[in-house]
Amino acid sequence: MSQCSLCGGEILDRSDSRYCVHCHATFHRSCIIDHFYRNKYCPVCNKKMSLLFMRFGEPPQSTTKKRSLPHEIRKPKWPQLERRTEVPVFDIDIPTGPLKRTDKYIPKARGKRQFKLPKKLPTKFIGIIFILAIIGAGAYYGRGYLPTGSGTQEEQPSASPWTVEWTYPLEGITDLAASSEGIVVGSRQGLVIFAVDGSVLWQKEGEITDVDMKGSIIAATNRGYIELYTVEGKELMRYGEGVSDSVSLSNLQIAAAGSSQGGITFVDTDGNVLQIIETGPVSSVSFSQNSEMTAYRQEGTVYVLDILGDVMYAFDDQGSAENRITLLSRGRVFTQAGQNAFLYDGETDSVLWSAEVGTCVAGLAVSDDEETFGVCGQKAALYNSSGQEIYTLPKGSCGRIAFVNQDVVVSDSNTVYFLHYTQPTSTSPEEESEKQPEESGEPGEPGEEPTAEPGAYQDWFTWYQSFLSTEGSSATYLIEVKEGETVSTMEINFKIEGKEERTIIESFTIIIKTQESELSSTFKRWIGPDGTCLKAEMTIDSTSTAIDCSKTTIQGVDLREILTFADKVSYVGQEEVTVARGTFMCQKLEYDTGDGVITLWISDGMPPIKVTLQQGERLITMSLE
Numbered sequence: 035m036s037q038c039s040l041c042g043g044e045i046l047d048r049s050d051s052r053y054c055v056h057c058h059a060t061f062h063r064s065c066i067i068d069h070f071y072r073n074k075y076c077p078v079c080n081k082k083m084s085l086l087f088m089r090f091g092e093p094p095q096s097t098t099k100k101r102s103l104p105h106e107i108r109k110p111k112w113p114q115l116e117r118r119t120e121v122p123v124f125d126i127d128i129p130t131g132p133l134k135r136t137d138k139y140i141p142k143a144r145g146k147r148q149f150k151l152p153k154k155l156p157t158k159f160i161g162i163i164f165i166l167a168i169i170g171a172g173a174y175y176g177r178g179y180l181p182t183g184s185g186t187q188e189e190q191p192s193a194s195p196w197t198v199e200w201t202y203p204l205e206g207i208t209d210l211a212a213s214s215e216g217i218v219v220g221s222r223q224g225l226v227i228f229a230v231d232g233s234v235l236w237q238k239e240g241e242i243t244d245v246d247m248k249g250s251i252i253a254a255t256n257r258g259y260i261e262l263y264t265v266e267g268k269e270l271m272r273y274g275e276g277v278s279d280s281v282s283l284s285n286l287q288i289a290a291a292g293s294s295q296g297g298i299t300f301v302d303t304d305g306n307v308l309q310i311i312e313t314g315p316v317s318s319v320s321f322s323q324n325s326e327m328t329a330y331r332q333e334g335t336v337y338v339l340d341i342l343g344d345v346m347y348a349f350d351d352q353g354s355a356e357n358r359i360t361l362l363s364r365g366r367v368f369t370q371a372g373q374n375a376f377l378y379d380g381e382t383d384s385v386l387w388s389a390e391v392g393t394c395v396a397g398l399a400v401s402d403d404e405e406t407f408g409v410c411g412q413k414a415a416l417y418n419s420s421g422q423e424i425y426t427l428p429k430g431s432c433g434r435i436a437f438v439n440q441d442v443v444v445s446d447s448n449t450v451y452f453l454h455y456t457q458p459t460s461t462s463p464e465e466e467s468e469k470q471p472e473e474s475g476e477p478g479e480p481g482e483e484p485t486a487e488p489g490a491y492q493d494w495f496t497w498y499q500s501f502l503s504t505e506g507s508s509a510t511y512l513i514e515v516k517e518g519e520t521v522s523t524m525e526i527n528f529k530i531e532g533k534e535e536r537t538i539i540e541s542f543t544i545i546i547k548t549q550e551s552e553l554s555s556t557f558k559r560w561i562g563p564d565g566t567c568l569k570a571e572m573t574i575d576s577t578s579t580a581i582d583c584s585k586t587t588i589q590g591v592d593l594r595e596i597l598t599f600a601d602k603v604s605y606v607g608q609e610e611v612t613v614a615r616g617t618f619m620c621q622k623l624e625y626d627t628g629d630g631v632i633t634l635w636i637s638d639g640m641p642p643i644k645v646t647l648q649q650g651e652r653l654i655t656m657s658l659e
Contacts, residue, residue: 058093200232271305284325292316317355387421397434
């Protein structure tokens with residue numbers, strides 16, 4: 035039972051009640067209609083509204099969650115701290131304050147000069163020295179080494195595997211984000227959306243402070259408002275009161291908006307407010323990869339919240355409000371404080387590693403598998419999970435950074451660079467000379483069969499990768515599924531249909547023959563540059579239906595997934611195998627998947643000759659036709 039905020043009387047019937055969507059104050063229907071004849075503002079919150087914005091019935095329960103403070107705010111222990119501040123040394127008190135001198139400095143008399151300089155140097159001698167200095171400096175800077183023969187020319191650095199695919203000039207870049215669907219860049223001039231190949235999909239004017247992207251959904255803060263779009267340019271919703279400065283998007287398509295006046299608001303793609311958490315001024319907010327945790331920065335303190343919005347832990351890194359944060363799945367936080375970017379583990383309350391980024395505000399990024407970390411400070415570099423620098427990128431400085439599968443997008447203040455990663459394949463002359471005796475070998479004795487060393491099959495995996503990337507590649511397999519006494523057979527036709535930009539399209543036609551009829555179905559997969567399935571569809575009787583990529587395996591065997599076995603298989607030996615295609619001398623490899631054992635028979639220049647999958651009593655056999 036509620037009361038009318040105008041007359042103070044009780045509201046007995048819900049159909050006779052109205053409430054304000056802003057302050058949730060309740061009114062009699064007759065009272066609020068009489069009020070609107072004189073004033074179009076809510077009598078309680080004084081916000082302009084009309085009867086169209088009034089709701090009837092009882093107001094909903096407040097979604098605002100009171101701020102819960104942690105019991106303590108930690109201070110991370112940096113690895114480079116001196117041990118003497120932690121461990122006592124032989125029970126000796128070590129002074130920590132400034133030292134005071136107890137004695138007075140007594141200057142000593144200077145000794146007399148042992149030799150005398152000439153009162154005046156010869157003019158010709160000074161001229162000769164000056165000319166020689168000019169010649170030496172010019173030779174040093176012009177050739178890279180002194181022409182006297184005493185110096186050596188510096189070795190040229192090895193070629194970088196990163197190449198600049200395309201660039202785009204844009205003044206005042208503030209943030210960027212990317213996914214396999216595209217790239218979004220925010221600036222003081224507005225929002226620009228790119229395809230992975232660098233073509234501009236669409237633009238919008240505005241003043242962008244923060245952007246994020248998950249799949250085909252884009253989130254941006256535009257003049258304090260949260261805006262959600264699709265990668266095609268369709269606006270999904272616009273929310274806020276002009277005070278939101280940061281935004282993060284989860285894989286569940288939920289946006290978290292941090293307000294400069296305090297508070298975090300969670301909204302869905304329809305603009306419905308799911309939860310409001312009371313906080314202080316929020317300058318940066320981040321979802322974890324699994325969307326189960328949220329982190330935000332309030333000046334020099336970082337808070338990590340669980341899925342219910344309660345504080346799990348907080349730590350004080352003495353960073354500034356401009357420093358970005360990135361939350362990982364296990365509750366680890368990748369952030370910047372001062373001139374260092376570091377990875378903090380909340381479970382152990384320790385800094386796992388740190389890297390120097392310089393004096394600028396660096397852009398931070400983490401790959402989808404959380405194994406590679408990107409930093410765009412004074413220089414742009416990539417680090418592994420242990421903090422070791424693995425690559426220095428040729429572009430990017432004091433800007434933003436994001437991962438696009440295996441590629442990277444970086445920026446400086448006025449240019450966006452797309453860097454493509456090319457797997458190095460060249461070997462040094464020493465390695466080639468070491469491999470040559472093994473490949474050539476000495477003439478064997480009569481009747482002696484050549485044996486392949488474990489690891490020699492790696493060349494086949496390299497060839498098989500090119501086979502799966504070449505348009506027109508095809509293979510036909512006869513599949514036999516045996517489970518107990520039940521045996522069923524089918525035929526699979528595999529083919530690389532073509533390419534769309536950097537996406538490979540492959541098809542599988544499944545033919546099941548019975549005594550009465552022949553059933554066939556076809557499914558297609560779109561494979562990204564990193565080898566993952568982007569989407570799939572099945573066609574039955576000329577009707578196409580979208581399906582999940584996990585359902586496109588052939589009785590649990592995926593011909594493309596075999597590429598991932600290269601570093602995991604165990605070499606069994608050589609074996610002669612006879613299939614419908616012919617008889618081949620093959621290398622036999624085994625791989626334990628956890629729920630079964632996959633056995634491969636491979637031969638140079640051919641797709642897998644034979645594949646078996648043993649899962650308990652169930653045996654699947656694929657043989658090449």
